[in-house]
Amino acid sequence: MIEVSKELLNRLKHAEHILFFTGAGISAESGIPTFRGEDGLWNKFKPEELANFDAFLRNPDLVWEWYEYRRKIVREAQPNNAHYAIARFERFYKDVTVVTQNVDNLHNRAGSSNVLELHGNIEKNYCLECGKRYDFHEFPDTHKVPVCEKCGGKIRPDVVWFGEMLPAETFAKAEQKAAQSDICFVVGTSAVVYPAIGIAYRAKEFGAYTVEINVETTQFSSAADETFIGKSGEILSDILQLAENQNNKIL
Numbered sequence: 264m265i266e267v268s269k270e271l272l273n274r275l276k277h278a279e280h281i282l283f284f285t286g287a288g289i290s291a292e293s294g295i296p297t298f299r300g301e302d303g304l305w306n307k308f309k310p311e312e313l314a315n316f317d318a319f320l321r322n323p324d325l326v327w328e329w330y331e332y333r334r335k336i337v338r339e340a341q342p343n344n345a346h347y348a349i350a351r352f353e354r355f356y357k358d359v360t361v362v363t364q365n366v367d368n369l370h371n372r373a374g375s376s377n378v379l380e381l382h383g384n385i386e387k388n389y390c391l392e393c394g395k396r397y398d399f400h401e402f403p404d405t406h407k408v409p410v411c412e413k414c415g416g417k418i419r420p421d422v423v424w425f426g427e428m429l430p431a432e433t434f435a436k437a438e439q440k441a442a443q444s445d446i447c448f449v450v451g452t453s454a455v456v457y458p459a460i461g462i463a464y465r466a467k468e469f470g471a472y473t474v475e476i477n478v479e480t481t482q483f484s485s486a487a488d489e490t491f492i493g494k495s496g497e498i499l500s501d502i503l504q505l506a507e508n509q510n511n512k513i514l
């Protein structure tokens with residue numbers, strides 16, 4: 264069992280609003296590669312060639328194929344202990360929100376009820392021209408970008424690429440939840456991508472106790488009230504156990 268501060272125990276006992284801000288590292292134990300770092304996706308594929316709109320216009324089939332490859336990994340993966348621990352927090356607190364940068368759908372699959380996806384969802388798609396929405400499952404296994412049945416436009420994944428705006432309503436809701444939160448867990452993110460990471464700083468600014476969980480320190484570590492170095496599946500399982508203990512005391 265990890266050792267935690269008295270302040271965190273106290274917050275776990277009295278908190279009403281809990282925010283989890285998550286990144287690719289939370290899904291690493293499910294076998295989904297992160298973006299940055301030694302085994303990161305971007306050591307093999309350059310973001311500027313794949314994760315932006317110009318790249319899609321230049322070479323839609325290549326970008327589509329990259330997403331197909333990642334969808335396959337995501338669909339074969341299962342949520343891990345970290346996703347399940349977060350979902351179980353709902354048993355103990357009246358308001359648990361997950362703000363995720365991930366597009367892999369694993370928080371939803373683990374049973375979390377309030378998931379705000381800042382960078383979209385890899386299982387969803389829409390037509391560039393008319394906006395018609397498509398599920399991934401509507402396409403046969405294809406290496407070419409599919410076209411819209413309504414207007415013939417190219418279909419793109421519903422994810423947020425560099426230089427694109429985040430979904431405005433979702434981001435506004437995340438900002439509101441950050442400002443309300445009593446504890447904000449910042450899990451498995453390198454904390455370098457804006458404006459998403461601004462949500463964690465906002466939580467801190469509005470008085471949340473910020474707890475970082477990562478296998479290494481990040482740009483957020485100096486701002487965090489407490490940092491746990493280790494795998495999120497293990498650390499969040501321990502913290503869930505502590506939350507459960509604290510909660511029983513007040514019942």
Ligand code: BJW
Nearest residue numbers: 286287288291297298299364425426451452453456457495
């Ligand atoms: C574990 C673990 C385990 C491992 N347990 N931990 C200069 C300065 C500041 C900002 C900018 C700038 N130039 C441009 C910008 C803005 C830009 C930005 O932030 N760039 C920076 C990178 C420099 N942002 C944008 O463009 C955003 N839009 C925007 O700003 O709009 C306004 C605007 C409009 C028009 C013009 C200009 C501005 C959009 C950002 C979209 C990001 N999209 C991606 C791809 C999504 C689709 C897809 O999946 O393909 O989102 S990029 C990628 O990074 C993905 C992620 O969600 C995001 C964050 O990555 P994350 O989750 O932190 O993963 P990693 O891999 O970086 O880190 C993993 C961590 O896990 C590591 O720390 C490990 O240690 C840890 N870990 N195993 C716990 N078991």
Ligand code: ZN
Nearest residue numbers: 390393411414
């Ligand atoms: Zn269309």
